Amino acid sequence: MKKFVMGFLLGISISLSAVSYASDIQEVMRTNVKLLYKNAEIDLEKGPYEVFNYHGNNYVSVRLIAETLKLPIEFDELSNKILLGSYRLDESVELRELLNNDFKSVMSISIQYGDGTKTEVNDLKNVNEITQRLSELKLYISEKQENGYGYLYNLLIKTQNGDIMYPSNLNIQGDIFKSNAKTDELDSFIMSLRSQ
Template sequence: MKKFILGLSLGLAIACSTVVFASDSIEALLFPASFEINSSNIGLNNDYKVLNVDGHAYVPIRFIAEYLGATIDYDAESQKIFVKNKILDLTDPDYKGISVGNLILTRDGNNTKVTGQLKMEGVGNTKNTIAASLFFYNDKSEKIGDIAINGNDFGVESQTFVLEGSGDFRAYSAVNLHISAVNNQIIPGTPSIVYENTKYNFTLRLPKSWEGKFDVEERVGESEAWPDSYNFIDKANKGYGGVIFTITIWTKEDWIKNGPSLIVVGQIYKIGEDGDKVFTLAPPGDVEYNPHDEMLKAEFFSMYDHINTIKTTFKLKN
């Protein structure tokens, strides 16, 4: 797949905006500058110019962002420029070696444009064909949008893609990556089992590979600071805690009061609500496995890696 180059022109957006001048005019001169980025000499093409305004150099942000390996886009509705250049940390737990990240979602008419990056590990300079999907969810674990990633030019270097999905799902709460084929080899779906909680009337889908390997322990809350919760525990690491994740059930009032501060200080995700109840999922804050046993450590993380997928399977029973 050819690298998608964004067609957005920030100049057009600025031209359509209200321009306010601090004085009668602003004088800008072309600035004859060249660039060295990460020890490589980079020349400007005819699409970009550098300006000198009052002794300050104004550089095209898209030019700099792309050569630094970042994604960039402009959302006209919010009048905001987005630049992302982080580690690609979104993976499919059932297919290792492919990661996605630096997602930027902007409005495009009735659709959502998704700009992101994908790379593969351990493939050298070879190019690979990939079929994948990104699924976007709100904080009630309802799917609100998706895009399909298809191409034959993916490798060890991050590859930028720009795709569109139907509807407006910019305000997503969670996103899952699913790899469906690599180099024309179909990746089968992962079988699952259902965990059912009859007290609070919800279900979760867990990988079938977890069967017989986990326990669920209820902790009855004693105050608003300690509401009812359920620890999902790796049996093999139970002597060291073994908690893979915790489902907590809050009253809506308590969540409104405590939720914002908890989100700031640690990973906690709202996954659903039912009347006055709010359900959240959180990974453990401490080491919960035997750090001296590589096999037990690997077992724990093989289960832990599924958290991102599991949290979007939350369903309330009718």
């Protein structure tokens, strides 16, 4: 009889814990909704991506949203973070806009090269040449938001309104941009000043 009572109590406790566990499980359901962006349907099968409903809200992959909006996306395993770029992959951004400066009140420019050597640019001709090249730069966000190794130089641009930093590795305000013909020309010009 003692074994029967212990077995009965054990059976009841297992049943109650299973009921308790089941009440904590929330129902997540696949939904058959269509997603539209700019009045065009998003192809969910290209991923393949699915839409889930949880507590009356629809959820989709962050990657699907990033790809649809043409934003760069990267997963950083070390920090366990999803990184979304601030700018679209298909639109250029002017450096003047990024740095919030028109480069018209530049007094001097300090160049620090990758090996630690420094050059001060104070002559009006070279200051104007550098600021002209900077003001013409249009950049595209890099698909991969990964820091490169090293840099050729950093420019410290001294203006009447404060100092501005321009890094040759194009890591600007937390976003990484792709080099292009104009940035390469600027790099060549800045490197030529090193030997003067």
